[in-house]
Amino acid sequence: MNPIASASPRLEVQGLSTSFATEAGRIQSVADVSFAIRPGETLALVGESGSGKSVTSLTLMGLHAKTSHAQVEGQAWFVRRDGRRVNLLDLPESEKRALRGNELGMIFQEPMTSLNPVLTIGEQIAESVRLHLKLDRKAAHAHAQRMLELVEIPAAAQRVNEYPHQLSGGMRQRVMIALAMACNPTLLIADEPTTALDVTIQAQILALMGRLQKETGMSMLFVTHNLGVVAQYADAVAVMYAGRIVESAPVHDLFARPAHPYTRGLLACLPGVARRRASPVLPGRRPQLVAIPGQVSSPFAPPPGCAFAPRCTHRREACDARMPMLDAGGDRRVRCIGFTEELAA
Amino acid sequence: MTSATLASENLLEIRNLKKYFGKGSHPVRAVDDVSFDIRKGETLGLVGESGSGKSTIGRLLTRLVDPTGGAMSYQAQGSDAPPQDLAQLSQSQFRPLRSKVQIIFQDPYASLNPRMRIREVLAEALDTHGLAKGAARKPRIEQLLQQVGLRPEHAERFPHEFSGGQRQRIGIARALAVEPQFIVADEPLSALDVSIQAQVVNLLGELKEQLGLTLLFISHDLDVVEYLCDRVVVLYLGRVMEIAPTQALYASPQHPYTRALLAAAPIPDPAQRRVVPLLQGDLPSPANPPSGCVFRTRCPLAEERCASADMQLREVQPGHWHACWRNDL
């Protein structure tokens, strides 16, 4: 076992649920989500669009849209730098604020719009540093410049006084990283940080994040829908479907032996995986990709049982009766009747 | 390189194609001196990073934008008529050809008029070219829907009643409606979820086989391109870096950029983690491209001579072209 696995989790989420009131009734965006992240570990959260990945991460940060009358349940135990264990979902707003940007950092998907266009990037970093590290203006500015150097932005001394629109997308995402890392967080939540970027830039950013994580030992919740990225960078994976985690496992186990039919389908429909799996390919005749039929059901009319049942090739009657439990076998937890039966057997 | 007649296997020969946006001293050189062939019945992949001019080439071929220069010779399949230079045709001269050359777009949400029923969408395509009139109309629409895996009753629905994958299918049906020979697919997958992408990839593969289509498949997903395409053109900053059969390209990329691109794509297999040779820096501005080889500013192997000479494509293996001095990669 690696040393990470043995340490106690830095973040332990239990039964997290978030719902929003809309004109048509409540949407259960996230339901009964549980996972843990240990110090230095990267947990990847994958799933289709709308499966609740962003809502999960925003709820943890306390940034979910409050105007939609959000309802949050469950616990999220976070070990602070001073060793205290706090429930993030239960903190008064002022304490949450003290954690945000300080011990909890966050990076968003859209580097082009996530920075304030009328403030220099230096000011945007320094602002957070002044607040949390109580540095004065000058020191904060110097700190901001150091952070830019840390994220490998060339000519940082000059860039620190520039505005976001003067930077390219990749550079802006570096600035976002510098911003999130400015106060040395112990947990970094990255919501699809590279989706908007080109592959070559993505590789740069991911390498940078990997390096920083190694240097600081922070934990990371990495939201993505790119399974390639997951395979390359994550330690553990949680797969979400329709607001629930359907499978979570160490990354090697998940790719080697996916247990949930959805996970299996997901991997099978990747051309790269298909190619590797398939025996020698005849030129001109390609193997069909194994597609998952159908589409995600509407959040307003969730099926009574397993949400994946309508698309599942192994569906049986019991699947429609009730939502299966997230059952654990070793490091792995799966929400599927088939898996539960297998375990029992 | 312009030829009076096309090589027999070619549907389209693109020569020195240019598209500059904007006037003044620094126009955006979206496509700059691009030449390649598209063979009858093949699937040609067009890859490159954002802003490399992929979509612009697709739009030039369908004359949604007018070229700044160059030629696009087209010889209709099964016809002895002399080839036509699509670049020289006026919009009205090009109109009849539009039934031969079609395009599918990236964004399945923006590419369908929200106010038109699917039946109307398809009927418009048929009407424009005077196809399947009268009693033949309804069965033809049903056939098209079936072809793309939708049900006939879907014809009466509006686009917003469909999921992204289904909408993409409608987009494909619309392109197929006019019985084209050649379809440009401009990143038809990038807006779709992974689980849906496979459905569309399979559909495109099937249709191509069934209808004998020629496909220009634009994508930045190298895995899909490898899976679907026969040959691949690699673009960088509006220029062609490499052209090769798919297997040759993925097995032995000749251009440093192609290599970097392939190396940067994460492999969905935790067993194959790798330290990637990273490209430094960002894409230069297409309004102000570097002199000589446009890739040299990010090239790990750049030398002095890269800055001066204009790089031309060279054929290193039969059918394998690239634009770099080096042969030792």
Next chain:
Amino acid sequence: ELPKGGAANLAMVGEPQGLDPMVSTADLVGTIMQHVYEPLYTFDANWNVAPMLAEGMPVVSKDGLSYSFTIRKGVKLHNGRDLNADDVVASLQRWMELSPRGKSVAKEVESLSAKGPLGVELKLKNPYAPLLAQLALPSGMAAIMAKESIAPQLKDFIGTGPYKFKERRPDQFTVLTRFDGYSARKEAPSGYAGRREAVLDELRFVPVPNANTRVEGSLSGQFQYADLLPVEAIGRIEKGAPAVVPIVTKNFGFPYIVFNTKEGVLTSQPLRRAVQTAVGQGELMAAGFGDNRFFVVEPNFFPKGTPYYAATGSNVYNTRNPQAAKEAAAKAGYNGQPIRIMASRQYEFHYNMALVMSEQLKKAGFKTDLQVVDWATLVQRRNDPKLWDVYFTHSGLFPEPMLSPPQLGDDAPGWWDSAAKKSSLKAFNQETDSGKRGALWGTVQQTVYDEVPFIEVGKFNGLSARSAKLEGYTPAIWPFFWNTGLAK
């Protein structure tokens, strides 16, 4: 005795059309500029002509063709110079060239010349009875001005009046200040005549087009005088007593309805008679002026007791007989052509009366087309005989019949022209004996009722208001503020 000094804010109905009292016949111009300029003659309280700048009444030759005027000695112009006969000749010449009134007088004039430093002689072509009245009227005034200030467009307003011009800010105010060198007459004040004294330091004529605003301003003490208030306001003004005093000027003016005798349906005189039969002047006056304290419905153009009182035509006045009118119209060949009635809302009572008249005509089977336009459009359109059949207007009631309405002269809109008109007016104008003129006016009035070039609707009283503090004020058609002062 009134204490000297102080300034009065005088709310007027609008902005004067200009400050040249000759060029414009608008009442407002005359009202203001009569403080600056003086005529040779003026009217006393009983509408008798009385000398102003002239020493006394003119010496008229036997044949009534030659008038000799003598100017008062030592009258100071605002520029400090003494007034002389050259000034008078130049001024009257300008008047006869530029003023609409002067021009009609000019037709009768043979020559005008100075006789010595203070004497002026005017020779007529024919006897012309209205001459002195024309010279005396404040509107389109025969103002006497310093010769050197005379220009086609006046730049300096140099007269002899008790006030001199200080400043005009259009739509804000026109300010006059006391002229200290003023040489007053010795006679006791009577109407416009007699002694004038500038008691107030400053007169500020403030244009306040909104009638309600004038009422409120006078109630709140903002204005010491408010001109021409709507009769509806009498109640409020009476409630404002004792601080505010209502001023009712009897027989202030008369509304009249002009018919187009040149083109259109109403060229037919019988049809005009039919229209006259349909009209009920009483109802019109009620619609226009509401409270019957403020109007009189009577056929005589001039009030009882004045020289020109005549009862002629009373049988066709205020008949309001739709039945008879319908028959008469049918006989006159009327077959439903629309009668175009033009009215503006510059004066609310024009519009209200037009509305009621239109209703009355409809009852008698006429088709009407009421065109409500703004005043500028009305005064333009009425000059084009193609555009209208009837329009509404009004005039002050002047002591001399020939002064108004202009339809009694030539060339005025309506273009009334007939043998009967010519002969009756000629007789009236050439008679200089005022006793005989009264009877001759009766013929003219009868002609108007017969030929219906216009309908005189009735007489209305003017309502104005003043602050109780503004003392010495005497009601007048063109209100004046010499001899008035502010009590402490």
Next chain:
Amino acid sequence: MLRFLLTRLAGAVVVLAIVAVLVFALTRLASGDPVALLLGDQATTADIAQARIQYGLDKPLPTQFVLWVGELLQGNLGQSLFLQRPVSQALLERAEPTLFLALFAVGIAALIGIPAGMSAAIWRGSAADQAVSGVAMLGASIPSFWLGLILIQFFAVRLGWFPASGYGDPSASFGERLQHLLLPALVLGLLNSALIIRFTRASMLDILGEDYVRTARAKGLPERVIMVKHVLRNALVPIVTVLGLTLALMIGGTVVTETVFNLPGVGNLVVRAVLRRDYPVIQGTLLVIAAIYVFINLGVDFIYTLVDPRIRLEGK
């Protein structure tokens, strides 16, 4: 930045040229005769014809236009037919009440509109938001003259708190004049605050939905700092725009209010000029009002460049 401003300036010049043509066409096509009006009720047709020649109104329209433009280019707006003075002088005399009224009213509107709009956006969907939005809509549904008449009835006539109309005596002090402006400014300010409320709310909402606001929250900044430094700062650009436009529109849009309150301002001038067919004044005033609008727009663009680095640093 310079290029941005220069293109805007060029655009403004073109617009003003079109405005000039429009203005001339508008005024000269009008019916109604200034001369007949000027001469009064007793004037005859012949008098009027003669006076028309004197004022140059007998010339054909194209000639009049060329003459007018020629004068314009020399900075001469012409001579008023009615007021016997240059149009520019007449305008200058009216500028004060209009300018103060507009500024006063914009001040009131901003003072009401910006905080109300901001709070409506911040507490979006709350009862307060709905109330504010409802009031804003009400404000945009009330005819200004009607509100003016009603306020005059109550506050001036019945209660006597304010002067009912006018701009005070010729000798009135500045303070007294401001007092005269209070009620009209209140009418204009109240009604125009509706626009500003809506606009502020909408731009605040737009910006509250921006990703960078979420970023600011993720930094743990206090809500107050987020609102002022991140949201308001960005919302300022559209808000400044709408304030500028409101001011510009008010300078000509006070027409009705000035008429109700009998204020001797530019709006009043123009209405009376129309009623008097005083062409030079109508032309001059319309032109100046349009020019003010165009230039305030230009000024707003300039402020843009100061506030928004994306424009300020363009081309650098």
Next chain:
Amino acid sequence: MRASLLSRWRAAMPVARRLFGRKIVLAAALVLLLVTGVAVLYPLLSDADPGAIEIGQRLHAPSLEHWAGTDELGRDVMLRIVHGARYSLLIGVVTAAGAVLFGTLMGMLAGFFRRLDAPLMRVVDAMMSFPDILLGIALVSILGVSLWNVMLALVIVYTPRVARVVRATTLVLRELLFVDAARALGVRTPKILCKHILPNLMSPILVQVTFIFAYAILAEAGLSFLGVGVPPDIPTWGTMIAGSLDYADRAFWTIFCPGLAIVLTALSLQMLGDGVRDLLDPKLRKAA
């Protein structure tokens, strides 16, 4: 890019239910319905003449007989308000329809054809650099005081407004892929304008219709107040107020009641417009 399921769902929900789901919008619609109903039906059912003058009944206060009192010529104010509704609504409808017709044409041409854009929009800018009411005054004084001229003037005043909105939306629409798809199919430009651009302009146009409807009613009142509006013998709400101005102090109701009708109608229209606007695609809303 990826529209959430929520927005997909919202687009699917019947428009009317979402529009009138909000009580306030429903109330506004009901008020409008009532005003229109009364305006259209009452004059058909009763032959009472709104112009009937009863000098003897001048300025009577509201009573059971005269719900809103009588005016300075003894006419029944309520009756005139009811008849006035016809004119005010007519002015609103015609102005909105005309402005939308011409504005849409101008805006669509300017937005779709780059070459027409600059010249058309400069003219629009020039017209919009006059305050509404001022342009209205100038136009009516040219055209002359009449009901149709007021409508014509208001159409001219509001056309640029619509043109701007339509142009902005067209600029967005023009870049949308379905337009490219139609071009790729060879659909001719006029047909693209009619079938692809125009139908998608409907929502912003609908919003403009309601707002211009409201503005037109307000503007007519303002113009009539200044004496350059509808001829005073036609009982619009504006002319009623203007006509009774001098009696405001004695007979408050003569100006208050028609004013209230204006406010109520304009408010309802704007609320309805706001409701429609809320339904719009936020992207299009920004453009508008």
